[in-house]
Amino acid sequence: MGKKIGVSLVLGLIVSILALYLAFRNVPFNDLVTYFTSINYVWIPPAVAVILLSFALRAYRWKIILESAGNIRFWQSFHPLMIGFMINCILPGRVGELARPAILQKKENIPFSTGLATVAAERVFDIGMLIILFAVLLVNIEIDPGLDIVFGKYHLNKATLMTVGKGTFKLLLLLIAGIALMAFNKTRNLIKNLITRMPGMFFFAGPDFKKKIKRNISEPLANIVENFAAGFTLIKYPMKMCACFSLSVLVWGLAAFSYYLVSLGCPGIELSFIEITAMMVIICFFIALPSVPGYWGIWEAGGVFALLLFGVSSKDAAGFTLANHAIQIFPVVFAGLVSAMITSVNIWQVSYEKRTSALLNPDDSKSK
Numbered sequence: 001m002g003k004k005i006g007v008s009l010v011l012g013l014i015v016s017i018l019a020l021y022l023a024f025r026n027v028p029f030n031d032l033v034t035y036f037t038s039i040n041y042v043w044i045p046p047a048v049a050v051i052l053l054s055f056a057l058r059a060y061r062w063k064i065i066l067e068s069a070g071n072i073r074f075w076q077s078f079h080p081l082m083i084g085f086m087i088n089c090i091l092p093g094r095v096g097e098l099a100r101p102a103i104l105q106k107k108e109n110i111p112f113s114t115g116l117a118t119v120a121a122e123r124v125f126d127i128g129m130l131i132i133l134f135a136v137l138l139v140n141i142e143i144d145p146g147l148d149i150v151f152g153k154y155h156l157n158k159a160t161l162m163t164v165g166k167g168t169f170k171l172l173l174l175l176i177a178g179i180a181l182m183a184f185n186k187t188r189n190l191i192k193n194l195i196t197r198m199p200g201m202f203f204f205a206g207p208d209f210k211k212k213i214k215r216n217i218s219e220p221l222a223n224i225v226e227n228f229a230a231g232f233t234l235i236k237y238p239m240k241m242c243a244c245f246s247l248s249v250l251v252w253g254l255a256a257f258s259y260y261l262v263s264l265g266c267p268g269i270e271l272s273f274i275e276i277t278a279m280m281v282i283i284c285f286f287i288a289l290p291s292v293p294g295y296w297g298i299w300e301a302g303g304v305f306a307l308l309l310f311g312v313s314s315k316d317a318a319g320f321t322l323a324n325h326a327i328q329i330f331p332v333v334f335a336g337l338v339s340a341m342i343t344s345v346n347i348w349q350v351s352y353e354k355r356t357s358a359l360l361n362p363d364d365s366k367s368k
Helices: 002-024 027-036 039-067 076-089 094-106 111-141 158-183 185-196 207-231 238-264 273-286 298-311 314-343 345-350 356-360
Strands: 149-151 154-156
Touching: 002 027, 027 111, 039 076, 039 111, 039 238, 039 314, 076 094, 076 149, 076 314, 076 356, 111 158, 111 238, 111 273, 154 158, 154 298, 158 185, 158 273, 185 207, 238 273, 238 314, 273 298
Parallel strands: none
Antiparallel strands: 149 154
16 A cells, blocks of 8 residues: 555656646746745735635535534534645545545544535535636636647637536536435435335346345445435525535635735736636636646646736746745645644545445444
C-alpha cells in the first residue's frame, strides 16, 4: 500500500509540473519571478482568513444537512470536511468526497451511504450557486468567441465554457431528481419494493438460490436506500433549506472576496469585485474538466483566459492566477493536515481504502 501511495504522489507531482509548464510555457520565467517580488503581501493574511472563514461556513452548512443523520457538532463536521478538501488537493480522482463519509463512519458511526448522501446534498447547493453565478456572468459580460487558450488536449474558449456549463446544469438536475426519489416516502417505497422483488426474477432457480439473492443483494440494497434517504431528509425542512442556501451565498461571496483581496496586492490587476467574481466562476467551470490533483495548470489556464477578457496582460494574468491559486490551496492543505492530526485520521488509509464493503454492509459501522 505504501509503495502505491508513493508512486501516486510522484506521478501526481510530475503531472502537476507538466501542467504548470503547459500553462506558462509562453510566459517568460524572469518576468514571473519579477512579478512575485512586486506583490504587496500585506493583503495575503486577510485573504487567508477569509478563505478559512468560508470553509468554516461550509462546515456549518454540512452540519445542518447532517442533523438528519445524528447529533453532529460543528467540529465533527469541520474536521472531515477539511480533510476531504485537503485530499482533493493532493491526490487524484477527487477521492476526498469519499473520504468525508468514510471519516464520519469511523468517528461518528454514521453509515457510509448516509454520509455520502449528505455530501451529494451539499454539492447541490454549490452547483446551484455556480449555475446562478454563471447565468449572471453570461448576461453581464461579453465573452470573446475568438479567445482560445490551448491547454494539453483542451481548448479553453467560449464553446468549452458553454459545454461545461450545460453539463454542470444537467448534473444539478440529476442530483435533484435523485434526492427527490430518495427523500419522499412514496417514491422510496416504490424503489424498495422493486428491490425486494428481485429474487422473484429468478423464477427458474431453486429456493436456496433465491434466499442468497435476498440476503446478499436485496436486503443490503434496501438498507442502502434507507441510509441514502436519511441523508436527504433536509428536503422536508424548508427553513433548513433556506439556511443552507443563505450559507451558500455567503460561502461563495467570501470565496470571491478572497480573490479580490489577493488582487489588491497584485500589480496590473485593477478589476472590480464583479469582474473578479466572474473570473472565479470561469475558473470553477474549467477545473471541472479532468485534471491533476489541486487543479494545477488548468486553474492557471482558466484564470488567464478570464483575465484576458478584461484586458489584463498575459504576464500579469499568469502571475496573479498562480499566486492566487497557491493562496487558495495551501491554507486548505495545512488546515486539513491539522484536522487529520487532531482526529488521528490516517489520510492515506481513508483515501485508498475500498468502500465496497461499507456500501454493501451499511450498518457495519454501528457494530464498531
